[in-house]
Amino acid sequence: METHPPLPRDRELDEGTYAQVRALITSGELAAGSWLREKTLAERIGVSRTPIREALNRLSAEGMVEISRNKGAQVVSFTPDDVAGLYDVRAGFEPHAALLAVPRLTDQDVDRLAELAAAMEEAVRSGQLDSLSALNSAFHGLFVDRCGNRHFATALQTLMRPAVVAHTFRKYSPEALNRSMLHHAELVAAARARDGEWAEAIMRTHILAARNAAGARHDRH
Amino acid sequence: METHPPLPRDRELDEGTYAQVRALITSGELAAGSWLREKTLAERIGVSRTPIREALNRLSAEGMVEISRNKGAQVVSFTPDDVAGLYDVRAGFEPHAALLAVPRLTDQDVDRLAELAAAMEEAVRSGQLDSLSALNSAFHGLFVDRCGNRHFATALQTLMRPAVVAHTFRKYSPEALNRSMLHHAELVAAARARDGEWAEAIMRTHILAARNAAGARHDRH
DNA sequence: GGATCTCAGGTTGCATACAAAATGCACCAA
DNA sequence: TTGGTGCATTTTGTATGCAACCTGAGATCC
Incomplete structure (x- = not known):
């Protein structure tokens, strides 16, 4: 039958x-x-x-x-303080994820990162700022997924998903946007070299720069 | 009784x-x-x-x-590698939560910590190792809850909750169990003094000691 | 004898119906 | 006008019924 x-x-x-x-x-x-x-x-x-x-x-x-x-x-809606906190925490966690992930990346993973980075640059060139968020979270998500620790990955995703809601590239100045793209390119380079520490450093830079670009500096209490 | x-x-x-x-x-x-x-x-x-x-x-x-x-x-069930990864990440971030939380604790919070620490010591004395897990996660959860950053707190809880499943005090040697209780007492002292850096240091010690006590050392590559 | 097929039992996924709670608005009184 | 009260509507919380699916045991075929 x-x-x-x-x-x-x-x-x-x-x-x-x-x-x-x-x-x-x-x-x-x-x-x-x-x-x-x-x-x-x-x-x-x-x-x-x-x-x-x-x-x-x-x-x-x-x-x-x-x-x-x-x-x-x-x-969820975010107070400026929430957004600032989010960046602070990401600045703490994500570089660590990058450090762990980069040595584990396959060649395909690196190619995918390069692809996403290129797509983001293209989006910036053509002014499609809306599509940036999805690409960006895919880019960052790949480091998280490959960090080699299941529970660290889920915790980090829990952390980053609300960030997607809060994060808009529209606040970025052209200069900041450009710098962000350069960071992505450098992350790809560090990944291709399988240099976790390099990736960790540039990731931290990238997030702290984003914190400023989004106008989310903390007032020290 | x-x-x-x-x-x-x-x-x-x-x-x-x-x-x-x-x-x-x-x-x-x-x-x-x-x-x-x-x-x-x-x-x-x-x-x-x-x-x-x-x-x-x-x-x-x-x-x-x-x-x-x-x-x-x-x-959820854990491979030894999962457990090791959990301790690594906790060692990285829970001390930071303690650093942030301690200056914000109310007097009631500190009393609650003292209460929980006392209950744990009592549980150890009477051999009630099963009740330790719940008390312990309440103790650690309080630092996380009070860290002043909503998203940091939820991410850390996501990280710690599965850890409760994996964590068993039954593997601990009497010596390690005793040391763990001393760490709790010292955390209470640091909290009462509102000394975040002290709390951070002892929390890191506490988790690394736990990693050893649970036999969850990583082979670092 | 071994592999495959069929079918029955059980478990989950989804839709619907109903109960409980909250909200908004009209109305009334001071 | 203003403040409060009660009712009607809306919305969520829970229970239940049914279809889809997975699993396992027994029958069937080679």
Whole structure:
């Protein structure tokens, strides 16, 4: 008996409801602070409330949305101090991840980094600042994924995902934007040389520069 | 006999399905690797499958359980390398959390730390090694919670929660166990003096000692 | 005898229905 | 006008039913 051919319509479920809701947030379609109504999202994505609730719970655990009991979920909004804290912490964690990851990178990984860096430069040239965020988080995410420690990776992703919400390249001056691209290129070079310490150093530089570019310097208390 | 010392119920008390499921894991009642059947848990806790599913999703996002699609959830299990990696990362970042947290502690916070440290010593004296894990994670969690950076706190908790599953004081030698208690006492002293740098130093010592006591030394490449 | 197929049991994924809680607004009184 | 009160609507929280899927045991075929 030949089996039923699988209905060829499952392409719309790329990665599931969770990814779609997250995309609505990272794309900026749902701004920081806006409410995420279960029914609205359910109709928009075309599923029932149940998978929406699961997605919101997961996003809440990851820090991208905040849920108040019996009141619903809203996209996290950041005080300037939150943003500053985020950069501080990233400045602490991500260079360490780079140090761990670089010696483990495959040649394909390095090529992918180069590809992403090139795509970002192209995006800057053509003024497509919106697509930068996704590329940038893929670039940084690769270092995190390859750090060789499962739990460090998930913790770091928990840390970085809300950063995507807060981070916008639109605040950058042309000069800062250019410097950021140079950092990416140098990270690729360090990766290609499999020099973890070099990567660690430039990553730290990169994040501290970003902290300034985003106007997120801390006032020392 | 007095078997009810001030248990760590400062956060959400047992109200909440999530907390109850987590308690089953942290208490060791559900060992690493064992399956978490939704129906079984639902009957055991006395709710329907829906809140159980939400709890499992959240625990999955926090790294304490692993969910395979259509197959169910199981308590996360650790390779020795995972455990070693966890200690490495904690050694890197928890001392920093202590440095940030100590100047912000209230007097009540310090009293709570002292209370927890005393409860742990009592547990050691009476051989109740099982209750140590919960007390210990409450103790460390307080430093993390008070570090003054929301995102740093959630990331570190994501990192530490699975560690609770892996961490067992049963591997400790009596000597190591005793040293660990002394570290806690010294952390309380540093906290009472509001000396962040002292706390940072002893916290780092504490974690590196724990790494050895748990037999989780890395081969550094 | 060994491998494959079929089917039954059980488990998860999703949709729907209902209960509980919160919000907003009209209305009333001071 | 202003402040409070009660009701109606909206929204979330939970329970339950059903379909899809995975797993394992027994039958079947070579």
